[in-house]
Amino acid sequence: MEAATEKILEKALGDKVDIDGDEVTIKGDNGEEATIGGGQWSDSELARKIPEFKKGKIISSIKTDDNVTISLEDVKAEDVKPYLEEIKKAYPEDSYGSEADEVLMYSGSGEDNISAAIYFASEDGTLIITVTKTK
Numbered sequence: 001m002e003a004a005t006e007k008i009l010e011k012a013l014g015d016k017v018d019i020d021g022d023e024v025t026i027k028g029d030n031g032e033e034a035t036i037g038g039g040q041w042s043d044s045e046l047a048r049k050i051p052e053f054k055k056g057k058i059i060s061s062i063k064t065d066d067n068v069t070i071s072l073e074d075v076k077a078e079d080v081k082p083y084l085e086e087i088k089k090a091y092p093e094d095s096y097g098s099e100a101d102e103v104l105m106y107s108g109s110g111e112d113n114i115s116a117a118i119y120f121a122s123e124d125g126t127l128i129i130t131v132t133k134t135k
Helices: 002-013 077-090
Strands: 016-020 023-027 033-037 057-063 067-073 093-100 103-109 114-121 126-133
Touching (some): 077 103, 077 114
Antiparallel strands (some): 016 023, 023 033, 033 057, 057 067, 067 126, 093 103, 103 114, 114 126
């Protein structure tokens, strides 16, 4: 079944597709890879640059060489605020933050040309965490 799905995706995307369990890796002609998976915290080097958020439910994790984005649902505001403080301490440079109505956002950079960003919508309990290696 995985092999058939890979062939369909390769025809649709024009790239090399590899399915391994709940992870799909797409390799472009330029050598860049994107891995999409769900249900667990990313094992990428960039994901290890921030503390793991252990509340809520991970719905997707997307990683490339320069970026990891983890999306969660069923997250509560009282769980996000202490996590946000940890991110602010680790990534205080060039920071921007906003909290209005039911949306909280923060982005900042730190050592090793790494930046982190958080977007939280309390209305639906969605949290998106992104870590990027800047050039």
